[in-house]
Amino acid sequence: MHLSLPGQTLDLGTPIVMGVLNVTPDSFSDGGRFVEPEHAFAYADQMFRHGAALVDIGGESTRPGASPVSVEEELDRIVPVVKRLYQANRGLISVDTSKPQVMQAAIEHGAHLINDVNALQADGALEICAASDVAVCLMHMQGQPRTMQNEPHYDDVVAEVAGFLQQRLQACLAAGIARERIVVDPGFGFGKTLEHNLILLQHLDQICGLGVPVLAGLSRKSMLGLLLDRPVDERLAGSLALATLAVCRGASIIRAHDVAETADAVRVAAAVVYGL
Ligand code: 7PJ
Numbered sequence: 391m392h393l394s395l396p397g398q399t400l401d402l403g404t405p406i407v408m409g410v411l412n413v414t415p416d417s418f419s420d421g422g423r424f425v426e427p428e429h430a431f432a433y434a435d436q437m438f439r440h441g442a443a444l445v446d447i448g449g450e451s452t453r454p455g456a457s458p459v460s461v462e463e464e465l466d467r468i469v470p471v472v473k474r475l476y477q478a479n480r481g482l483i484s485v486d487t488s489k490p491q492v493m494q495a496a497i498e499h500g501a502h503l504i505n506d507v508n509a510l511q512a513d514g515a516l517e518i519c520a521a522s523d524v525a526v527c528l529m530h531m532q533g534q535p536r537t538m539q540n541e542p543h544y545d546d547v548v549a550e551v552a553g554f555l556q557q558r559l560q561a562c563l564a565a566g567i568a569r570e571r572i573v574v575d576p577g578f579g580f581g582k583t584l585e586h587n588l589i590l591l592q593h594l595d596q597i598c599g600l601g602v603p604v605l606a607g608l609s610r611k612s613m614l615g616l617l618l619d620r621p622v623d624e625r626l627a628g629s630l631a632l633a634t635l636a637v638c639r640g641a642s643i644i645r646a647h648d649v650a651e652t653a654d655a656v657r658v659a660a661a662v663v664y665g666l
Contacts, residue, residue, distance in 0.1 A: 409437030441653030448486035476500030532581025594639035
């Protein structure tokens with residue numbers, strides 16, 4: 391499997407790691423650490439050296455209960471970091487945003503992938519991505535971040551998530567985004583109970599059946615808090631177990647905070663699944 395990005399093709403024959411870079415003052419696991427662009431850059435650079443193929447820059451916290459930020463605020467947080475990373479050319483740049491104006495700015499400043507937890511449903515988002523050659527990640531979410539964990543409900547979580555992703559995939563194709571540019575993601579923890587998350591991971595092969603690369607974001611998530619009764623900074627071992635299982639079930643991109651450790655786990659799991 392391959393992913394087409396501006397100026398290059400990314401080989402996903404073995405899975406890769408996407409490192410998380412939160413440039414928010416309130417992110418649940420590392421809020422406030424990387425608001426300063428030079429700090430953010432240094433951290434991103436370290437993630438590339440530790441084995442990340444992509445760094446995902448987020449300027450709006452999507453943790454349950456987080457409050458929204460303005461377009462201006464999000465641009466102020468993200469653009470300096472994208473510019474700096476593009477200049478340095480150390481690795482691929484992903485921008486985690488749902489706002490069309492932020493997508494536009496990210497694309498102009500050299501982003502390779504737009505990672506949208508809202509699956510490009512905002513007015514204008516599809517058109518902006520279609521007019522460029524960035525890759526896109528379409529994620530499933532039930533509800534909105536502020537309230538999504540209140541009472542998530544599904545009759546058949548795998549069928550509903552797969553159906554939604556299939557429909558967004560079709561919308562992208564219809565808008566002129568080539569299949570080779572599209573990644574899908576079941577959205578672990580986004581309007582899902584622990585049981586929903588476990589069922590989705592058990593049946594991740596059905597999401598892979600959509601025929602495009604699958605991204606899995608499980609790192610440090612609250613499902614680990616519930617399973618292990620551990621705070622967010624004590625979930626590394628659990629995160630590695632989930633990353634390993636996601637690779638076993640066919641995920642191509644593993645989104646993670648602890649890049650060095652996750653890169654090792656992914657390489658070991660991939661050797662078993664895909665051979666040397
Ligand atoms: C995800 C994400 C995820 C994708 C976040 C966190 C919350 N983007 N952005 N998939 N999670 N595509 O890092 O725990 O799972 S923010």
